[in-house]
Amino acid sequence: MSELAQLIEQSATRLFEDFSDSNAHELMEAGQFPETLWSDFLADGWLTTLLSESDGGSGLGLAGGCVLMRLAGYYSVPLPVLESLMAVYLAAESGFTVNDELLVPAIISEPLKADSEYTIRGVPWARHASSLLVILSSNNETRVSMLSCQSVTIVEGQNMAGEARDDVTINTTQLNDSQSLSGIDIEQVKSWLALGRAAQMAGSLQRVLEMTVEYANDRSQFGRAIGKFQAVQQQMAVLAEMTSASICAVDAAIDHLASEQEWELIACAKITTGESAGYAAKTAHAVHAAIGFTQEYPLQLNTRRLWSWRDEYGNEAQWSAKLGKHCFQLETDNLWSWLTTQTS
């Protein structure tokens, strides 16, 4: 790990590891925003992680951001870490002035009719945000509008982890006032969000593995720790394999940011973490048995997130289809030469 990553890890860990004693999760799931935790997050300056130093940020970039996301995933932090960081970055790139307010991104992928109502489904944390950063593609250009959340209609919804995923209805005339996100394609924005989510999942997978190993060593049945049973060990080994594959895939995607292979490795990371999520949750719950199925036991904080996150910003099937289509479009017989560019 680079020195920078280590520094991010140390200071973010200090912030994240203690909050779980508080009732932040209960508040968040009851629809309230964990204000105290959020102000600590702002006070530590994390909001501008992705911004360059000239834009007033810490210059850590998306790579540094992903280290933070992984920790946020590990600790099941009930904050819009990915969304807030990404929105602030995209806003700054589009020339908007940003301050310490919660902005969340909302992507529109389909063509819009003029002066009509349009609903963007499942916008993360919309009800708690001060503004939405709406991103769409128009005439082959990525455009960004900043809409005050006071000016839109929000129907509240939540994912399986109780995180706000709201349906937001706007009038398309509200998007007339927009700025160009020059040099950044909307597909790229989608892939960055997918990478951030994959990084959170990698962290969450690591936590699930650690909790499950610890439990298997502590819990005794038939006179010995259940982890001593081969049937349990074999499943746990696969859990460790998939977790390490997920971390590796995310790290490789981070290493290839801003390269020609960027989206392909991100696709691979989202597919790998998505496939691992289901196996990890299933296995962790099988090993923890009934206690893990309770709200009181913290395993569910991670598994409900993994079940939710694998479908957000593109699930395994969607990213696989995109990657598969790309493979068919390569010139005949050159899958191998394409594959080998993915590690160079």
Add this chain to the structure above:
Amino acid sequence: MKKLYFTPVITGEKEAALRAEVRSFLDHYGAFNVSNIIDSWSICDPELSRALAEKGWLGMTWPTEYGGGSRSYLERYVVIEELLAAGAPVGAHWVADRQSGPLLLRFGSEEQRQYFLPKIVRGECFFAIGMSEPNSGSDLASIKTRAEKVDGGWLINGSKIWTSWAHVCHQMITLCRTAPPSDNRHAGMSQLIVDLSQKGITVRPIITLAGEAHFNEIFFDDVFVPDNRVVGQVNEGWSQVVAELAFERSGPERFLSSYQLLEAAIKELRETNLMQQAEPIIGKFVARLMVLRQMSLSVANQLQEGKLPINEASVVKDLGTSFEQELPEAMRLILATEPRSSANGGVARLLSDSILKAPSFSLRGGTREILRGIIARGLGLR
């Protein structure tokens, strides 16, 4: 709980140049026999091995003083994955290059290194693995083959089984019991280099269900091995075997055995215009392959740093062999063809070969259950 490390590696210009050189070599060498390109590393072609030796692609990472290339593990990785992806029958020198040479470099005597390594590098000396026995498969510590101390050396009696290319190889590193079994099951074993042309050795071929005759049973009847052919320390064979496994289990041969089927399937699906329904399946397998390459390269880099990442190697092998076994299962459902064992079957032949050869992928070099047991130990469960 020991953490598993798979720090990704980005290869540079040196590796790219070497890759181009291997591709150019393969272009000029000509096409390989289609019936051999699935699991090509268990196919023996001494002529190809010697051609690769001439290019300096055997013993690449070994010191120049033993004829090696003093090149990095990453460079070796590039060469071997290019050969495997092309379906090159590299089986003749595979074991010598992958594990016997590195074992001798690590534990062998100076005399052994000077005698064997240059011969391996020249493609003149092929090694077989002498571990499994008729009653000792996964439970390797239960081997019965004995080496008894006699004047000036050892007398071996017993048998080994599943020994690939024993009828072609020149030498075999043979794990023998050199002290009676004790409470420590792993004590009292030694590795002896046996010259396979010796008196007292009988090699009996075993035909696989796919009709191949690459592996054998070997019988030892008072076979004499001189003292200078013991590898490392007498009775310390077990720890040496364990060290060998990091080399044996992490390479790209653990996920590329059925790779040619993936290429052929993509081509066939394109020609039969069945692409759209196949996209998610192809993408899923390509993604798995991308991760496996990253993980295997990462292990190669750790070997370069002098580490012995045995747990990581087990992870690569378990995930890798699952991949190469599941690939034909997935391809058969998206291809509009039935498997055909006839010689001119094209993709149908590759499908047939992959299915028939797949069971061995997760058996050789340590079964899935053994690997998972090793990983579980690393997790602190055993």
